[in-house]
Amino acid sequence: MHRTLRAQHDRFALTHPFRISRGVKTQADVVTVTIADGDVVGQGEGVPYPRYDETIEKTLAEIEGVRAAIEGGADRAALQALLQPGAARNAVDCALWDLEARRAGRSVAELIGAPEPHRLASALTVVIDTPQAMAVAAKAMASAPLLKVKVDAIDPEAQLREVRAAAPDCRLIVDPNESWDEALLRGIEPLLVELRTDLLEQPVSAGADEWLEGFTPAIPICADEAVHVAADLDVVARRYQVVNVKLDKSGGLTAALELANATRARGLGLMTGCMVSSSLSIAAALHVARMSDFVDLDGPIWLAEDRAGGVRDEGGMLLPPERGFWGTP
Known part of the structure; x- marks a missing residue:
């Protein structure tokens, strides 16, 4: 053909x-x-x-x-x-x-030799806003098992305190998206511990993270922008404790699986993330998510209308797509 x-x-x-x-x-x-x-x-x-x-x-x-x-x-x-x-x-x-x-x-799962995707906890995201507005958003998600809180360098302490007060029982990922510097990170660590933060994702710029090689963090730090493919791990493993695998960074499921397996082989923690996307992106990422300690695949949850048959969220639990959507005959 x-x-x-x-x-x-x-x-x-x-x-x-x-x-x-x-x-x-x-x-x-x-x-x-x-x-x-x-x-x-x-x-x-x-x-x-x-x-x-x-x-x-x-x-x-x-x-x-x-x-x-x-x-x-x-x-x-x-x-x-x-x-x-x-x-x-x-x-x-x-x-x-x-x-x-x-x-x-x-199915793709059969081709990989892995279990079929299943229901799993996936972070719901609280985006940057005023501390009060972020508290309102967090309260609406407070029963979810995992929240991811976007912050910047303007007033992260107030934002995080409000979110934690509104959602006292969730596991918490804090994601500054490279907006912090070394001084801010060192200064805010006691607060992150106080608020029972589980993971700090790419707090400083991937181009200015060399100092992390001599730093012992109080909260595990996850590489996001700093890692794309398995070849990056030689450097990343000296600076970070967790690796965020995204198919758009690695260039597909083939390279993402290679990176995920190499991450596990080095004894590092593993996270699966995504861009703001439709369920077509997420269906493939689920094959990395099954291996991961943290899953952040709520991209389609932000869409007014997703592709038919895609993933669904039930209170912070992500349900896989309908059979036949992607990767299943």
């Missing part, structure tokens, strides 16, 4: 603005890749991220650059050399996984 590849820009409106230290978004902009081989069709999604100098236009151009190879039969192994880690490779890689599963009549 002759393969065909199609890539397109899709937009999903959000129910509320998603505000973090580096900006705010009101819609999810994704690239959807569809690869057809006769009657068998696989899909994947990538989310270009400006932090990594990615745009929709650049991502579509990258995919166009490998069209001939993919339509000529290039597989996932070949793809790793054709594209750099990032949203473009993620979308194509996940489409190839989906295509492979459907052609074989077996």
Whole structure:
């Protein structure tokens, strides 16, 4: 059969603005890749991220650059050399996984040799706002098992105190998105301990984190922007205690699984994260989430309307997509 590849820009409106230290978004902009081989069709999604100098236009151009190879039969192994880690490779890689599963009549889980995705705790996010508004948001999520709190460097103490008071029983991830410096981090550690913080995610810039090599944190620190692929671990393992695997950073499920397995082999903690995306991104990420200590896959929960048959949230518990949505024949 002759393969065909199609890539397109899709937009999903959000129910509320998603505000973090580096900006705010009101819609999810994704690239959807569809690869057809006769009657068998696989899909994947990538989310270009400006932090990594990615745009929709650049991502579509990258995919166009490998069209001939993919339509000529290039597989996932070949793809790793054709594209750099990032949203473009993620979308194509996940489409190839989906295509492979459907052609074989077996699920992606079966191809990996792993259990099928199941219901699991996934963080609900409290985005940056006034401390009072963040408390209101946290109170509405207070029965969830895990909250992730976005903060910046302006008034994180007030924000975190209000959130913890409003949601006293949740496990807590604090995510400054690189907005803190060394002095702020050292100064706020006692508060993080007092508030029973479970994880501090990428507090300082990935380009200015060398000092973490000599630092023993009171709260485990998770690398996010500082880690993309398994080759990064030589440095990351000296600075961080946990690694956040995102398919858009690693460039697809193939590289994400490699990074997750390498992270575990080094004895580091593991987290699975996502961009603000549709369930098409999350369905693939669930295969890393099953291995993880922390799961943060609430991207589709922010959408006014997700893709039909996608994941669902029940009070902070994420339910996998309906069979046939992605990666299942």
